[in-house]
Amino acid sequence: MQVGLWTVAARGKTHLDLGKDCPKELNVAPAENFWTTMRHGAVRLRVEETGPASEPPVTAHQRLWDSAQRFGNHPAMAVKRDGQWRTTTYLQYYQACRAAAKSFLKLGLDRFHGVGILGCNSPEWFIGHIGAIIAGGIPVGIYPTSSVDACQYVANNSEANILVVEDDYQLKKILQVKDQLPHLRAIVQYNDDLKEKRPNLYTWVEFMQLGSEIPDSELDDIIASQKVNQCCTLIYTSGTTGAPKGTMLSHDGITWLSKMFSRYSGLREREIHVSYLPLSHLAAQFFDIWLPMYLGGTIYFANKDALKSQESLFDTLKEVRPTVFFGVPRTWEKIQGVLVEMESKSSSMQRSINPSAGYPSSATNLKHMNGTGSGSLGFSMADLGLDRCVLRYTGGAITPKDTLEYFMGLNLPLIEIYGMSESSGNHTVSLTRNYRITSCGTTVPGCKTRIHMPDEDGNGEICIGGRHVFMGYLNMVEKTKEAFNEEGWLHTGDIGKLDQDGFLYITGRIKELVITSGGKNIAPIPIENDLKKEVPIISNAMLVGDKRKFLSMLITLKCTTDQDTLMPGDNLTPDAIRFCQQLGSRATRVSEVVKSKDPAIYKAIQEGMDRVNKRAVSNAHRVQKWTILERDFSVDGGELGPTMKMKRSVILKKYDKIIDEFYKVENSLQGKTQRSLAEKNEDFKSKL
Ligand SMILES: Nc1ncnc2c1ncn2[C@@H]1O[C@H](COP(=O)(O)OP(=O)(O)OP(=O)(O)O)[C@@H](O)[C@H]1O
Numbered sequence: 001m002q003v004g005l006w007t008v009a010a011r012g013k014t015h016l017d018l019g020k021d022c023p024k025e026l027n028v029a030p031a032e033n034f035w036t037t038m039r040h041g042a043v044r045l046r047v048e049e050t051g052p053a054s055e056p057p058v059t060a061h062q063r064l065w066d067s068a069q070r071f072g073n074h075p076a077m078a079v080k081r082d083g084q085w086r087t088t089t090y091l092q093y094y095q096a097c098r099a100a101a102k103s104f105l106k107l108g109l110d111r112f113h114g115v116g117i118l119g120c121n122s123p124e125w126f127i128g129h130i131g132a133i134i135a136g137g138i139p140v141g142i143y144p145t146s147s148v149d150a151c152q153y154v155a156n157n158s159e160a161n162i163l164v165v166e167d168d169y170q171l172k173k174i175l176q177v178k179d180q181l182p183h184l185r186a187i188v189q190y191n192d193d194l195k196e197k198r199p200n201l202y203t204w205v206e207f208m209q210l211g212s213e214i215p216d217s218e219l220d221d222i223i224a225s226q227k228v229n230q231c232c233t234l235i236y237t238s239g240t241t242g243a244p245k246g247t248m249l250s251h252d253g254i255t256w257l258s259k260m261f262s263r264y265s266g267l268r269e270r271e272i273h274v275s276y277l278p279l280s281h282l283a284a285q286f287f288d289i290w291l292p293m294y295l296g297g298t299i300y301f302a303n304k305d306a307l308k309s310q311e312s313l314f315d316t317l318k319e320v321r322p323t324v325f326f327g328v329p330r331t332w333e334k335i336q337g338v339l340v341e342m343e344s345k346s347s348s349m350q351r352s353i354n355p356s357a358g359y360p361s362s363a364t365n366l367k368h369m370n371g372t373g374s375g376s377l378g379f380s381m382a383d384l385g386l387d388r389c390v391l392r393y394t395g396g397a398i399t400p401k402d403t404l405e406y407f408m409g410l411n412l413p414l415i416e417i418y419g420m421s422e423s424s425g426n427h428t429v430s431l432t433r434n435y436r437i438t439s440c441g442t443t444v445p446g447c448k449t450r451i452h453m454p455d456e457d458g459n460g461e462i463c464i465g466g467r468h469v470f471m472g473y474l475n476m477v478e479k480t481k482e483a484f485n486e487e488g489w490l491h492t493g494d495i496g497k498l499d500q501d502g503f504l505y506i507t508g509r510i511k512e513l514v515i516t517s518g519g520k521n522i523a524p525i526p527i528e529n530d531l532k533k534e535v536p537i538i539s540n541a542m543l544v545g546d547k548r549k550f551l552s553m554l555i556t557l558k559c560t561t562d563q564d565t566l567m568p569g570d571n572l573t574p575d576a577i578r579f580c581q582q583l584g585s586r587a588t589r590v591s592e593v594v595k596s597k598d599p600a601i602y603k604a605i606q607e608g609m610d611r612v613n614k615r616a617v618s619n620a621h622r623v624q625k626w627t628i629l630e631r632d633f634s635v636d637g638g639e640l641g642p643t644m645k646m647k648r649s650v651i652l653k654k655y656d657k658i659i660d661e662f663y664k665v666e667n668s669l670q671g672k673t674q675r676s677l678a679e680k681n682e683d684f685k686s687k688l
Helices: 060-071 090-106 123-134 148-157 168-180 204-210 216-224 251-265 282-295 310-320 329-345 362-369 401-409 477-483 524-534 574-582 590-595 599-614 648-654 656-664 677-687
Strands: 075-081 084-089 114-118 138-142 160-165 186-189 201-203 231-236 246-250 272-275 298-301 324-327 391-394 415-420 425-429 448-452 460-465 490-498 504-509 538-544 551-557 559-561 568-572 623-628
Touching: 060 090, 060 123, 060 251, 060 282, 075 090, 075 123, 084 090, 090 123, 090 204, 090 216, 114 123, 114 148, 114 168, 123 138, 123 160, 123 216, 123 231, 123 282, 138 148, 148 160, 148 168, 160 168, 168 186, 186 204, 201 204, 231 251, 231 282, 246 251, 251 282, 251 425, 272 282, 272 310, 272 324, 282 298, 282 415, 282 425, 310 329, 324 329, 329 391, 329 401, 329 574, 401 524, 448 490, 477 490, 504 524, 524 538, 524 551, 524 599, 538 648, 551 590, 551 656, 568 574, 568 590, 574 599, 590 623, 599 623, 623 656, 648 656
Parallel strands: 075 298, 114 138, 114 160, 138 231, 160 186, 186 201, 272 298, 324 391, 391 415, 551 623
Antiparallel strands: 075 084, 231 246, 415 425, 448 460, 460 490, 490 504, 538 551, 559 568
């Protein structure tokens, strides 16, 4: 039978075994299993006979080549250099990737070996990434914030032959461990001048010329030998739930999902994007590299401090005015904070506030939101550069309901998406025409969702099937086996439910459950978000209680970024100061609040906690003790991952002494909630 360009003998099967005994020209390697842990391994394709999953599989090179044909002189990327935006067209992008690929070959890149890219988002990051793929290597992003040890781990684990580093700061990290990287052959630095010449260290300009003598035919042979069911990219998980794992994604998984998502989500051709989230994370790669490549979008690179300084991000947004924008929930919370701030500063008495919700009424304010002047709210979306942004995506973590409702009130709903590294991109998406608040939307066509062992409310583990499911964790057989069932379904470790129309709701993460010593399973995020909503001065709240007798909480306050270190500073944000003033406190710094145990603030937090505790479903769900930390969590501080989810194990370790105090001292000086009789009884029983 005919499936697209392919003739396949199998009939009546859900998955066509293109991987078995298929002719060479199909670009499919023979494979028996749905998973592998070997860098050169191949997996069975999950192409179906009909429907969206029957699309012909293509390699990454085929996708880029196709885009270069379709979008030739249209800008693929723009970066600001010396105050000017410099663009690269799709044709130039393609040619640059080929040149980089030849240079990688010249430097001795072996098939299926790593090319580590360590630095902030830039055209060189993209070109190094795609160049590595078409040269037959495996690109792997390393977080710019990674410690020397973490860089060494990824470089070693991926058997990297070449490391592409951004600047002297990143170079120094690699030089410290280069003698412990047996596969490393060369280092390329893509920004700044080299401070000193060393053997096998190249500037970007030198690098791009290195391969000029390699014949095109040599590269073309390598490209032609690439198989759609082999590894295209390696993504190291961010480690929010344990040691990073090298997630192998196939060419087909990435190219097929980016096509399906593009068609279904309402994205149009030639959208304008801003790249600012760390590219080592899959969500950023999906939005910045693969979706624009399919649709001919143009990527504008934000300044490298965009993640730490919202002013810097807003500067880029205002200049670029993207038509689509992906933010992790924390980004949207920050934008919400800025809007609320602007609104409160507005002297206009004609604001249209919806008294019941406390949010602007959508009907009256839509025209202002569209960027036509500051209007009655005291701000417009043009002030943020989002006036022509039609698709406002949020995902990567749970978006607080309060934030969803706020933007809904502005008639600018946030479009929730759900995915993970292991799903090559987004598995579900909300649609502007078909939207349910707090749901991550419906499953992308051709992808499959199943709820494993649902409880009476329909909640169970979300399982994912389809061509976009990852190949396996590099060199980790046990972890890979845990992720898959026998039929090749991926167990996500997330808890959720589907409604009758197929809308997915994420309700928890098995991987994050707090299990008290009394054996109670407690999902921390709803409690943490509830408290943040009750007490708006709180920036982060982390529930503690695993293997402990009761729950406690670490709290940080909203503060501004220190201008020198770009780390969370000691100054409270303007809205946090306003919160203090409303309570009669004159505090302007976190340290003042903590050192003086500012009675007004501590009382407000305790009262908020009491309200949260009142709503607790059982005594075990009540938070007994809490404390305010002197410094907010941050990516650089190591407490937050790239999607701003808390790295719980890091925080537990970093603040272990404070936590131990919760459980050591009965009448601690920290905030303490009256313990219920039932809890005391439970304690008593466990002591028997
Ligand atoms: N829209 C969403 N709502 C709620 N949670 C989400 C959403 N999108 C993604 N997530 C969460 O993020 C996870 C995927 O993120 P990622 O692939 O970065 O791995 P991780 O779970 O954060 O951590 P690790 O890197 O340690 O494995 C999902 O499994 C889910 O828990």
